[in-house]
Amino acid sequence: MSYNYEYARAALTVDCVVFGLDDESLKVMLIERAIKPFKGKWALPGGFVNVGESLDDAAERELREETGLRQVFLEQLYTFGNPKRDPREHVVSVAYFALTNLEGHDVKADTDAANAAWFAVDDLPQLAFDHEAIVEAALDRLKGKVRYRPVGFELLPEKFTLTQMQKMYEMILEKEMDKRNFRKKVLKLGVLRDTNEVQKDVSHRAAKLYEFDEKAYRKLEKAGINFEV
Amino acid sequence: MSYNYEYARAALTVDCVVFGLDDESLKVMLIERAIKPFKGKWALPGGFVNVGESLDDAAERELREETGLRQVFLEQLYTFGNPKRDPREHVVSVAYFALTNLEGHDVKADTDAANAAWFAVDDLPQLAFDHEAIVEAALDRLKGKVRYRPVGFELLPEKFTLTQMQKMYEMILEKEMDKRNFRKKVLKLGVLRDTNEVQKDVSHRAAKLYEFDEKAYRKLEKAGINFEV
DNA sequence: TCAAAAGTGTTCATCTTACACCCATGG
DNA sequence: CCATGGGTGTAAGATGAACACTTTTGA
Structure with missing residues (x-):
């Protein structure tokens, strides 16, 4: 099966910055990429948006599939569209940020992701794609929002x-x-x-x-x- | 020429909510659609993102092409991805909001748009697509932002x-x-x-x-x- | 009885709000 | 000389910041 369009189209993904908190620090959930590009590197959970699927639904689905998390607070953050952000081709990513309570959310990468884990935001490993910039933007948003919204x-x-x-x-x-x-x-x-x-x-x-x-x-x-x- | 992909892809557009101000009211610039769908209806200036082009560039280009405006303050607002928002197919739109001073910006639709004009935000005509929701979101953002940023x-x-x-x-x-x-x-x-x-x-x-x-x-x-x- | 964290009020400085009149200019 | 908007200060109340000791509990 293949799909044909008159003009070239960028691919569309969602990526989720999931924050959690414990006694020590604010944390972000990352998954270890099982496939190329950046295989073996840590990255934000996310993936391709299906045609006919809303962005919110796609974010929720990817989060569930890749980390097992459901019913977390999820809000659209920003859309990253630099044509060079993915080495394969032009991939536009709608980033979401999510908040969850870390207690009882032992992460198991219950799907095709190799591995999932929480990392302290001030001690992240090198990330795939432009995911460092996305985490940065999410942190800024969280800092700005937390003071005047009960998030x-x-x-x-x-x-x-x-x-x-x-x-x-x-x-x-x-x-x-x-x-x-x-x-x-x-x-x-x-x-x-x-x-x-x-x-x-x-x-x-x-x-x-x-x-x-x-x-x-x-x-x-x-x-x-x-x-x- | 045609382009082939293994999976279906949504189309990607940008839409701009351009605000202007005069003695009477806050205004938004709209263009009259020259083509279907919603031909003859008022809509936000915008259009398709080219592959290889960044979102910011696309927004700037569309604004220039459709309204003649350049070098206005332009900032990404939100991405609208409801699969039903365009009757033709799934079109995801990255909305921008823009601020400009109305003086000396007589709008001439210097391109393929049928017509361009300023409308008071509290007296808009019916808009094409989900553009009412986009304007709403832009207004909320403007209201929220203006108090603590010198925009x-x-x-x-x-x-x-x-x-x-x-x-x-x-x-x-x-x-x-x-x-x-x-x-x-x-x-x-x-x-x-x-x-x-x-x-x-x-x-x-x-x-x-x-x-x-x-x-x-x-x-x-x-x-x-x-x-x- | 000790360690560890819970809980609690007051003072001073700053910011916010409400409010009314004279001034300068052009017609 | 009049209409129009420009420009100015003060007092009272509300809010924010700084600051230290006693209480409860389990080990």
Whole structure:
């Protein structure tokens, strides 16, 4: 089977920058390429968009196929179209960025990717294609977005402590924050619900656990009050 | 001549949302389609991306070819890939948004477009394809961006009065601002250079003319001080 | 009883907002 | 001399930044 067009066409792919967080650092998921070009190099999960398939669907599908991840927060980032970015031919890639909580997402490359793993964003291996630039753009977007949109919660477990939340902001924004001011500010926002539970199995005073209250957030958003950390 | 691929490929286009400003309103440039589909309907300037051509180049080229505009501020916005957005086949469009000052840019459709004209954003005709959604996205981006990036200056003449600048913000953000507070704030930012010139041919006290001081802005940006209106 | 992290208020400086009148110019 | 927009300051309230000690818990 083959397809014929009057004019030449670039190929179209999606690539996903998936962020995860643990105690140590902000991480990105990479897969080891099983095929040429850049065979053996680390790259972002992604692949070709099918004709008739929306871009969002393609990103979701590739993520599922290559990393086993589903139902993560996924948002279009930017489209990379430099004709030299792929050595084979002109391949335009629509990049997505995704946030997920690392806990319980042990990655197994359950498909044709050779291998999948999390890497700290400040210690990435050399990447295939222009994927370094894509990760860079995703990081910029994350940094810009996290301060005025409640996206960071996707990186945390469902129930989290204020200290975990503060550390998330500190890791993403790469600056330290004052504990008292941080708590005052986020509690005043009114989007955290106290679960009346506390941490278990910690060898110090157990912290309260909070949840992000999506409904409350939507209400505030409609009222024109804006989230800002 | 024809081109052959092993897998089907979507077509790739760019579309540009070009904003301009006059005393009355924020405007968008549209062209009347000379060919099917949607022949006779208004649409965003744009067209097919050539293989081997970068997306930015394609956007610039299409803008030049279809509207005669050059050297406008042009930035990638979002990529629209719904397979149904073009009735012919799956066409993925990378949308750009552009800012230009309307003065002296009399549009002449100097090419194959039937006609080109400016329309107030709050009074657009029915548009071809999903171009309404694209304009919407561009407006959202403009509103979000103008408050913390000095992009609005692209919409003003090179030398402008503070009142013109204030009106620009009021039109984009759709809310009124206090004259004294506005002036205090923007002058304190330190990115406006007083040209020592004043308006001519006005039948009232002539206002001072200012220029945007790009160098000063870059310095402040490097120092980590951020622009915010 | 010690180590480790949780939790909590006040002060000072800065920024935001609201608000009204005189000035310069051309017709 | 009048119409039109240009230009200016102050006070009150809200917000942001700096800062240190006590509490709880498990080992």
